[in-house]
Amino acid sequence: MTIHPILPAAAMLLAVACLPACEQTRDDVPVGRLTPEMLGVAREIGTGEYAYATVDHLSHNFGSLDDGQGNRYMVLAGSKAAHETAAWIRHEMERIGLADVRMESYPIHAYELNGSSLSIPASGENFATTAMAQTPPTPEGGITSELIDVGNGTRAEYAGKDVTGKIVLLSFSWEKQFYFNATMYEAKLRGAAGIIYNFLGQQIIPDALYSYPLSPFKDQTIPALNISHNSMANLRAKLETGPLTVNMELDAVDAFDGIDHNVFGYIRGKKYPDELIIIGDHFDHYFYGALDCGTCVGSVLGLAKAFVDSGYQPDRTLVFVAHGAEENGWHTPWGPYINGAWNLIANQHPDWAGRTVAFFGWDWSGDINSTSINANTYTNEVHSFLESMKQPIDEYFTGHSPWSAYYEPATIPEDGGLSHQGWDALAYSNRGIPVFDLSASRTKPELPSAYHTQFDDLSRISGEAMALGMVATGIAAITLDRTNITPYDFTTWTTRLETRLGTDQAELLTHGIDIRKALATIDSVGQTAKILRGLTHSNAGRMANTITQANALQRHAAVSILPHMYFSAGDFPYQSQWRHSQYLRDASALKSAITALENGDAETARTFLMQVASAFYGSNVSYEVHKAWIDFVPEALFSDDIYGPRIPKYTDVWLEAEALGTKIRHGDSNFSHEISSLSAKYALVRQLLESAIQEMTSAIADAETPLQQATIILQ
Numbered sequence: 001m002t003i004h005p006i007l008p009a010a011a012m013l014l015a016v017a018c019l020p021a022c023e024q025t026r027d028d029v030p031v032g033r034l035t036p037e038m039l040g041v042a043r044e045i046g047t048g049e050y051a052y053a054t055v056d057h058l059s060h061n062f063g064s065l066d067d068g069q070g071n072r073y074m075v076l077a078g079s080k081a082a083h084e085t086a087a088w089i090r091h092e093m094e095r096i097g098l099a100d101v102r103m104e105s106y107p108i109h110a111y112e113l114n115g116s117s118l119s120i121p122a123s124g125e126n127f128a129t130t131a132m133a134q135t136p137p138t139p140e141g142g143i144t145s146e147l148i149d150v151g152n153g154t155r156a157e158y159a160g161k162d163v164t165g166k167i168v169l170l171s172f173s174w175e176k177q178f179y180f181n182a183t184m185y186e187a188k189l190r191g192a193a194g195i196i197y198n199f200l201g202q203q204i205i206p207d208a209l210y211s212y213p214l215s216p217f218k219d220q221t222i223p224a225l226n227i228s229h230n231s232m233a234n235l236r237a238k239l240e241t242g243p244l245t246v247n248m249e250l251d252a253v254d255a256f257d258g259i260d261h262n263v264f265g266y267i268r269g270k271k272y273p274d275e276l277i278i279i280g281d282h283f284d285h286y287f288y289g290a291l292d293c294g295t296c297v298g299s300v301l302g303l304a305k306a307f308v309d310s311g312y313q314p315d316r317t318l319v320f321v322a323h324g325a326e327e328n329g330w331h332t333p334w335g336p337y338i339n340g341a342w343n344l345i346a347n348q349h350p351d352w353a354g355r356t357v358a359f360f361g362w363d364w365s366g367d368i369n370s371t372s373i374n375a376n377t378y379t380n381e382v383h384s385f386l387e388s389m390k391q392p393i394d395e396y397f398t399g400h401s402p403w404s405a406y407y408e409p410a411t412i413p414e415d416g417g418l419s420h421q422g423w424d425a426l427a428y429s430n431r432g433i434p435v436f437d438l439s440a441s442r443t444k445p446e447l448p449s450a451y452h453t454q455f456d457d458l459s460r461i462s463g464e465a466m467a468l469g470m471v472a473t474g475i476a477a478i479t480l481d482r483t484n485i486t487p488y489d490f491t492t493w494t495t496r497l498e499t500r501l502g503t504d505q506a507e508l509l510t511h512g513i514d515i516r517k518a519l520a521t522i523d524s525v526g527q528t529a530k531i532l533r534g535l536t537h538s539n540a541g542r543m544a545n546t547i548t549q550a551n552a553l554q555r556h557a558a559v560s561i562l563p564h565m566y567f568s569a570g571d572f573p574y575q576s577q578w579r580h581s582q583y584l585r586d587a588s589a590l591k592s593a594i595t596a597l598e599n600g601d602a603e604t605a606r607t608f609l610m611q612v613a614s615a616f617y618g619s620n621v622s623y624e625v626h627k628a629w630i631d632f633v634p635e636a637l638f639s640d641d642i643y644g645p646r647i648p649k650y651t652d653v654w655l656e657a658e659a660l661g662t663k664i665r666h667g668d669s670n671f672s673h674e675i676s677s678l679s680a681k682y683a684l685v686r687q688l689l690e691s692a693i694q695e696m697t698s699a700i701a702d703a704e705t706p707l708q709q710a711t712i713i714l715q
Contacts, residue, residue: 034392034475037312037482041474042396044306048366048463051302051470054092055294055366056458058085058283064113073454076133077213077284077328077339078110078258085283086261089322092301097308098265098320106343108325109134110258111213114251116225117142118196120238121247127235128207129225130287130454131250132180133327134214138223142249143167143194149239152176153183153197154620164191167246169235173200178617178629180212185220185625194248195224198232206230208453211286213327220628223250260284260324262344267307269481271315272548276356277477278433279303280321281363282340282424284328288457291450295366295466297322303470314481316357323424341427353431353559357486357551358382360477363423365439365469366461367447373397373410373472374441378425378576379434380492381558386436387412388487389476393438396471402464408442410472432559434488438476440468485536485714486551490707493561494526497696500578508693511587511686518697525704532707535714546713553710557703564699567647579696582648583689586612590651590682597671597678602660605671609657609678614650619657626654649688651681 045051062085063072075081086103093101111133118127121144145167151157153170154177168187177183180197187195203210206229214221225248227235238244263283269275281296288294304320323340345352373393377386390410397407425435450456480487501508501515501522508515532554566576589611596605610616618626630650656674663671 034395035478035482037310038392038396038475038478040310041303041306041312041478042400042471044309045302045467045470045474046463047402048298048302048465048467048470050305051295051298051366051466052461052463054298054301055290055461055466058088058294058297059288059290059458062088065115071288073288074113074211075283075285075289076111076113077325078108078255078260079112082260082284082324086263086322086324089263089283089297089301093263093265093304093320093322096301096305098304099268101263101265103261103263104344104348105259105261106325106340106347108258108260108328108339110253110255110260111328112253112255114253116250116252117248118225118227118231119247121245127227127231128209129227129248130209130211131225131252132212132214134221134254135224135250135252136221136254137252138194138248138250142247143223144245144247145193147196147235147239147244147246148192149236150187152200153186153195155186155622155625156620158186158190162191163187165193166191167194167196167248168192169196169232169239171198171200171232175201176617176620178614178621181214181220182617182621182625182629184214184222184224185628186621188220188222189622189624192222194222196227196235196246196248197224198227198229202449202451203229203453204448205450205453205455208450208455209287210453212452223248225250260328260340262321262323262340262348264319264321264344265304266320267304267312267314267318269314269317272551273317274355275316275548275551276319276352277314277316277481278319278321278352278356278359278428279361279473279477280319280323280341280359280424281361282323282326284324284326284340286327286452286456287454290457291366291460292364292452292456293326293362295364295461295469296362299362299365299466299470299473302466303474306470306474312478316481318477318481326424338424338427341424345427345431345433350431353433354552354555356428356433357555358477358480359425359428359433359435360438360473361423361425361435362437362439362469362473363425366463366466367440367443368460368462368465369443369445369447370440370462370465370468371406371444372408372440372442373468374437374439375410375412375472376437376439377435378429378437379558379562380496381488381490381561382434382436383412383492384489385480385487386476389438389472389479392475392479393472396475397468403468410438411441430563432555432562434558434562436473436476438469438472440465484547486554487536488554488558489533490529490557490561490703491526491533493565494522494529494700497565497578497700498522498526501693504580504584507584507588508689511584511591511689513686513690513693515693518693521697521701525700525707528704528707528711532711532714535711550710550713553706553713556706557710560703560706561699564695579648580689580692582613583685583692586651587682587685587689590653590678590685594675594678594682597660597675600669600671602664602669602671605674606657606660606664609653609660612651612653613648615653615657618652618654623654623658627652648692651685653678653681 060071063074116129325339397403593605593608
């Protein structure tokens, strides 16, 4: 297990003899109380006037496309518009007073979308279109061919249809299909020349167009254009009357050797300058991107300006970051994301992982009509600290207009680290950095989602709503900054892991895995963490170098634990899970399938196989597509030396499930081959399951030494 270096253990265990020049710390700012500094920053934020103006500027002045009304839109990763946006942010960070502003580049799969069209040559009728980033362009003049409806685009729906050289029409469904790349590859294998599609469950507004990044597949994609639900209904109605020929054209530049930028600046800390608090989010966006994620950059710059203008002098160094390429890269099988943040924390500044107290971001925050704060952390050691922030946040908004007229108490989900992680925060949490998201929420009335559509414009946000997230984040960041000893609580980790494993204990025993020693280890570390938690609340008058050492040890423990607890996703989109969870589900499903086959029940066995991760979605595509997908995903996400494992490995049961379906249809009851094959795969999954539990237990155990050292220092 790779861990970040800390001060020598011997030095940590020595009693600290303070030299005359050593600084004695003042008492912490009381946690859970509003302070004049917080009120000063909130006063500068106001009702989000500057932040809103920033979103207005970013949404209309940058982009590869023109809407015909003098506005630019579409700032895709690596595009000329992305470079121009980064340069503007750098200039603005310098203008508002941040120090040492830098714009750093990194390699990415860049995409420049220059335009797209869909028409019916016979009638001259045109349809509004867009394309996913990384979709290959058409030849000049486009593709003109017959349009063939293939339903959702599953393999079964191609039966009896010759689509060679044709353009297929399909409605992609998350309920049936894994990721659009697989659907695209299926169409390519069938010989299709192009795809016209809509996204069920995403394009909520009937006239909405929807865009999204594709994965880094190079040779398994074909030109594809997105249309609205209304356009899809129109085309299908025309197809009911007879054959239809269409022309599709996509003008784009797809560059695997592109670059993008991260931009950041500082407010230097006075007492602990080497410790960092990072506040950041991404600037690349689809269409106007007002909510996702103009509000992100507007909030980062708005909060930075408020800190500077209020004269706040931090104890720790504040870093304000605008990431590029959040909508680009690869972090789950469900979507390519967070390339910029990964490069910042893993490549450009890996030392930040051992120095950063916390990362604050929003992904988006500023929905018009927001009435509250949804406060999340995806890292358990700061969950109790976040709970302590509810009182001052609620106190501020119930006592200040205009929010006092409608504000509802902030909510803090109980699930802690097991939360949505489809954004920049994942890059930081994967490096062991605690992350926070204090976003404006509970919009009333709630508007239909405009996510990644042309309706994500200024009508969807307000400065007043953005101020909710900025003020809440400012309160939490100041409290964290002014707290001498970092208020981590590692008992949350041990308690939640014990609870999860305890719940799974009986099922694990059915696979011959005894976790009693693991539970004892976790409990032991929990006792150490409990003692340390008590000491962090009684640190008045301690010497600064003592606190510096204790904080470094706590961060070392966080870096030891967090990267080894969760996978960022699995067979469920964007939902993180305990390291062992998918392996346990797969092992139980495989074991049940084998037992059913041994009893001659192929129908039940096949039902259990569909519960193995990726099996259901895989059954809706050809084996070549499924095999390419599950081979690619582990290579890209599990074995990456820089990013580290982010998803569990997949078990391929496509052939066995298909063979059983055939044998059921033909009345064949000889299942010996399938039993043998599945038994071998079960053994591998069981090994992965046992290893995952060992990895989590070892991560907790590895944290015990720095926690013990911190306890000795503070006693």
